[in-house]
Structure formats: C-alpha cells, structure tokens
Amino acid sequence: MSKTAPSAPSQPRMAQGKRLLMDTATRLLARQSLQSTLALRELAREAGLNHNTFYRHFSSLEEMQAAIIEEFVSSLRSGLTEARQQIPPGQSVSHMVIGSVFDFARQNSDPFILAYRVWHGPPSESRDLVQKAMDQLCDDMFRDLQALGILPKLDEARLRRLLAIDIQQVFRLCIAFLESPRSRARLLDAGDELLKTLIAGAAVLQSP
Template sequence: MSVITGGKLKLVQAALKLATERSNLTSLGLRELAREAGLNPNTFYRHFKNLDELGLQVLGYIAGEMKAGVRELRMVAESSEQAATNTVAFVYNYFLENKAATTVAVRELYGPSPILRRALEQQLNASAREMAEDILDRGLIPRGLSEQTVQEISHMTIRYILFRAMDYIEKPAQREAIQQETERFINRQFRGALLDHLSNDELDALTSGLAETD
C-alpha cells in the first residue's frame, strides 16, 4: 500500500467526504475540494493533473489496507470455511469503519468515468487473483478443483461482497444475517464446483446415498 501524506492526503480525504454527498468523484468542484481540504485551489495541480487522477489515488487509498488485512487472514486459515468466516467478518467490519470509502467505491464501479471504472475492475480482478492464489497455495479446498474454477469463484465472491456492502452499512438489523448469507454463498460455490467435477454415475451414487439417509 503506497503511503500518501501532506496536501495530497488532505485532498484524498476531502474527496472521500464530499463524494459521499454527491453521485461520483468526477462531479466535485476544485474550489470546494480545496476548501474542504483547507488548501489553496492551485494546490490541487501540484498533486494531480485532473479529477480522474485524483480518483485513481482515492481508489488506491481505499483498496490497500483492506487487501493487506484480508490476505493476512487467509494465510493463517486452516480451511476454506475458516477463511470465508474470517474474511467476511474483516471486510464487513472494514466497510463499517470506512463508510465513505465503501460508498465511493460502489458508486464509481458504475460511475461516468471510464478511467475509474477500469481502475476499479482492475483492483477487483487483482483481489480475485490474490484470493485464488492464496486458496490454492494454502490447500484450503479439497483436491479436484482446477485453478480456473477457483479463480471464477474468487471473482464472483469479490463482487458479491461489494454488492452487499451498502446493505450491510445501511441496515444494522440485517448485518449478522448478511454476514452469514455471504459465508454460505462462498462455501456453496466451492461445494457446488466439486459436484460439477463428478461423473453422472458418481452423482447418481451420491444422490442415492442421500436419499437412503432421509
């Protein structure tokens, strides 16, 4: 995670605050941004060429800490279920502690700036790749799933969590249920993928065995 300080940090923090009150980062005015940051408007161009460049810095600022924390949790997990539980708890707690950052990230994923949309997509894809790499390297899933399958599930998982982010923030009474639902979503994706690798005969045998236990 790159460290930003001084006037650049003040502008990033001001942009996060103001963007939660607007539709997106690129709708901000330079004068109001500088005023919120307590800086001279001309200071903006010492740090950024335009609002898109500021937006890229804001998105990087958002992503760094969360990605580092999530990866650390996966590296100490002993199973995919434990990894799912720990990761979901950490990420949703991050959402609560960084409501402005989360709101901005969700909005910009579908915002008007193609530069910021691509940047967010790249960050989401990078997070999914890291998730798949950690799962495979740590052996957190049973053998039988291909690297491509694990990457596909990781890709869906990252987007599902971001999709539920605003509900988690705005609906306190549903937070526990959303967290449990997200854990079930992740675990079901992996279990379902394992079933996809079974032959028809193996599926029939499994189905028959389940029927006999009912």
C-alpha cells in the same frame, strides 16, 4: 467471528495539503448522487485550501480519484491477506474473512462506498482501476485459499470465475452491512452460504 478489521500498511508520509484534498474528495464523492460531478472550487473550499493548491499535487480530478482508489485497494488487499493467514484451525474462513471486510468497510466507509460506486458506474479510467483491483483480490484469494487447502481440486479457471463472483457479492453485502449494521450475523451467513454453494455447484458440474 473476527472483530478486527484488516490493518492498513504503513504509508509514506504525505503532504498535508494532498492528504486534505484526498480525504475531503472521498467524503464528498461518497455522498454525492451518481449524476453529480465534483467541482474543483467546492473541493478546495471544503478542504480549506486555495483551489490552486490542487495542481501542486494532481493534474486532474480523475488522477486524484485514481490515487484515492489505489490507496484504498492497497490497504484492503494487504489486510485481507493478513486476515486469511491468521485464521485459527477449525474456524469458518468465510465468516472470519467477510467479517474482516465488514469491519474494514465500516472503518473506511467513504473510500469503500466510492470504490463500489465507481466500479458500478460508467466507463472511466477509475473504473478500470477498480476492476483491476478486484482481479488482484481474486488472485490473492485463490492463492491464500489454495495454500490453506480449502479449495477443491477443480479447474483453476472455473474456480477463479467463482471467486470473482463471490468477491462481487461480498462487496454488495458490505454495502448492506453499512446500511444496517444490526444485520451483520445474517449477512455473514449469507456470504458463507454463497461461497459454499458456488464451490459445491462447480464440483457437481465437473463430476463425470
């Protein structure tokens, strides 16, 4: 079982005020109810900045939220690709990769929860951005698993649909893991079983 979370790629140096705003907003948004909206003055106060500082870096709260999600997704995508490429022979791909996602979620719980809530929230530009990111994760997963020779010779469109379902469920398992870390082993088994069941079912359906 992997204990190493996906490593984040090196990011360009960010202005301190912008970094404070993004980190503070992520923390506040991850803890608010779905019906709540983030007030600019509240954000500035929590970050210890004048509220006018916000407009030096962002034109709107929506733009800032998009920047938070883009940064989160970039780290997750590169980390998962790295994790899949480092799987030792004979190891369970599902256990290793899902374990890496669990560790990433634990170390980045606020942006992870925020992205998950936006993904399942009302229509918005940020939700479209998260969905695009999930599609990219699916493309990455298909490419890497195909290179590892793990995917069966099935219709590509069907495989991509199955991987998209798997990614959605893995994110739900991550939320369950954050709520109950002691359930890690059980949740890993559930994720592994899900992917195997999806692929096996697709193979049966495609059989002549």
